[in-house]
Amino acid sequence: MDFAGDVVEAIRPGNDVLYLLDQRLLPERIEYLSCRNGEEVSYAIQVLAVRGAPAIGIAGAYGLWLEALRLREAPDFNHQLYQSANRLEASRPTAVNLSWALQEALKAIDGLVADESVSQLKTFADNLLADDIRSNRRLGDWGLSLFPEPVGILTHCNTGSLATGGYGTALGVIRTLFRAKKLREVFVDETRPLLQGARLTAWELQEDHIPARLITDSMAGAVMAKGWVDGVIVGADRIARNGDTANKIGTYSVAVIAHYHHIPFYVAAPLSTFDAHAVSGADILVEERDPQEVRLIKGQSIAPDGFPAYNPAFDVTPADLISAFITEKGVIQPPYDMAIARMKERRDVAE
Numbered sequence: 263m264d265f266a267g268d269v270v271e272a273i274r275p276g277n278d279v280l281y282l283l284d285q286r287l288l289p290e291r292i293e294y295l296s297c298r299n300g301e302e303v304s305y306a307i308q309v310l311a312v313r314g315a316p317a318i319g320i321a322g323a324y325g326l327w328l329e330a331l332r333l334r335e336a337p338d339f340n341h342q343l344y345q346s347a348n349r350l351e352a353s354r355p356t357a358v359n360l361s362w363a364l365q366e367a368l369k370a371i372d373g374l375v376a377d378e379s380v381s382q383l384k385t386f387a388d389n390l391l392a393d394d395i396r397s398n399r400r401l402g403d404w405g406l407s408l409f410p411e412p413v414g415i416l417t418h419c420n421t422g423s424l425a426t427g428g429y430g431t432a433l434g435v436i437r438t439l440f441r442a443k444k445l446r447e448v449f450v451d452e453t454r455p456l457l458q459g460a461r462l463t464a465w466e467l468q469e470d471h472i473p474a475r476l477i478t479d480s481m482a483g484a485v486m487a488k489g490w491v492d493g494v495i496v497g498a499d500r501i502a503r504n505g506d507t508a509n510k511i512g513t514y515s516v517a518v519i520a521h522y523h524h525i526p527f528y529v530a531a532p533l534s535t536f537d538a539h540a541v542s543g544a545d546i547l548v549e550e551r552d553p554q555e556v557r558l559i560k561g562q563s564i565a566p567d568g569f570p571a572y573n574p575a576f577d578v579t580p581a582d583l584i585s586a587f588i589t590e591k592g593v594i595q596p597p598y599d600m601a602i603a604r605m606k607e608r609r610d611v612a613e
Contacts, residue, residue, distance in 0.1 A: 272312065272424045273320055273391060275384075278331060280324045284311045285424055289465040300329035300346045307353040307360070310456065314425020315499040315535055316398075319359030320391050322350045323367050327383035334376045343379070344368070356508055356549045356576050357499040358537045363390060394427030397532050397590035398434040405435030405495070405530060405588045409444050413492035416449040416482060416520075419510035420462035421497035421530065431530040432495040433466060435588060440472045448474035449485050453510060455556045455573065479512050486523040494520045495588075498531040505581030505598030506543030511574055517583040526585040533589050536602055543578035551575050 274281040274294070280303060281294040295311055297303045303325030306312050312321045329346035333339050347364045354360060370386045371379040415436055422433035430437065439445040448467060453459035460476055467474040477485060485491055494516060500508045507513075507529050520527040540546055553571035557563060565571070587594040587602075594601045 271428075272317060273324070273427065275324055275388065275391075278328075280321070280328060282306050282312045282321060283424070285313060285462060286311055288424075288461055297325070298328060299332050300325040300350050303328065304350050304353045307350075313458070314420065315357035315359040315497070316394050316426040316431070316532060317424070318354060318357055319363035319534065320387065320394060320427055322353070322360045323363045323383070323387040323390050325350050326364060326367050327380065327387050330371075330376070330380045330383050334380055336376075339376045339379070354549060355547045357535075358501075358540075359499075359532075359534050362534050391427045394532070395429055398426055398429040398431060399438075400590040401431060401530055401532065401588055402429065402434040402438030404590070404593050405528070406438050406442055406444065408526075408528065408586070408588070408593065409439060409493065412444050412446045413439070414446045414449065414490045415439070416451070416485065416491045416494045416516070417463065418451040418459065418479075418494075418496050418513050418516050419453045420458040420466070422463060422466040424462050424466065425497065430466075431497045431532065431588075432528075433463065435495050435528075435530050436467075436472065437470065440470070445472070447490070448472060449482075449491060450474055450476045451479050451482060451512065451516070452476060453512060454479055455559075457559070458510065479515070482516050483519045483523075486519060486525055491520075491523075491525055494525060494527045495530055496528075498529050498535050499576055500540065500546050501529070501531060501536045501587070501602075502540040502542050502545060502581075503536075503538060503599060503602060504542045505584055505587070505596070505602065506540075506546070507579045507581070507584060508543065508546045508548065508576045509579065511577050514577040514579045514583075517579045521583050527579075527583060528586055528588055529579075529584055530588040533591060533606060536606055538606065543580065546578055548578070549575040 272283040280297040333342050351361050422430035451459045498507045517527050551573045553573045556571035556573045557565040
């Protein structure tokens, strides 16, 4: 496995290609997909070869650059490129980072000719990748301020270097806590149906020698009842203006159990994950995936063939179950409506 410093390279751009670490194969095999156009990037996003809201936003930006390379001689370059952006945006509907990155990329090339657009889109995607790593490290530092002494943390799904440009959001906070000697242990939900916690988060923690134990999703309440968990930190795929948060399915259940046990529940996410167009969770479209993902584990059937299954990829956690949001610009405390708006304004002014 190649590293950039201590960052897993899940996204690696080449001269005319984008290499994506195929996360479907982890932890058994480490292989990269070679994407040479937007369609191949879109496919990688759809099948979860690349996943995690920040990571698919970055991959989408590189996918648009690859499309600009492919279309640079087309007489209707701009029209076709916008169509490519629409197809990339449709790859996964819930995570707002994908649409945000593509919209910002298109703004960056407004008024440019084809060759200039190719160059600018590559620069935009490179900067987005580098900025995400820097933002995650700042986010980790802000998370450190919430824990004055060593703690046990429970996390759900994967929010590390594999899900971002590098370092991670919720897992970035955990990494920072570990380095500051403020972490006792991490409890890792397996995260059914696709086991992102068991396959990916556990692998990242093991690579970093961070003390952790894997638990099934149904064990979260049991370890909280034992007093082993001092805080829950999760990531996010889209956050509404009132603080309602869409994240990997099962997050809502963890939030309810944490609330019952009076354990703080934190969401770690960059400000690009906050959606100014979503007033509440009711405005967030939740992706539904193939029911076969529920009936199978790594290709092995665990249910009667063809038995009906429900497979939403995400759920929405109400804002009143969230103790605070950890962002690259600071910690957002409730009440959220005005606090989120003010933090977004700070980000826009800084840019």
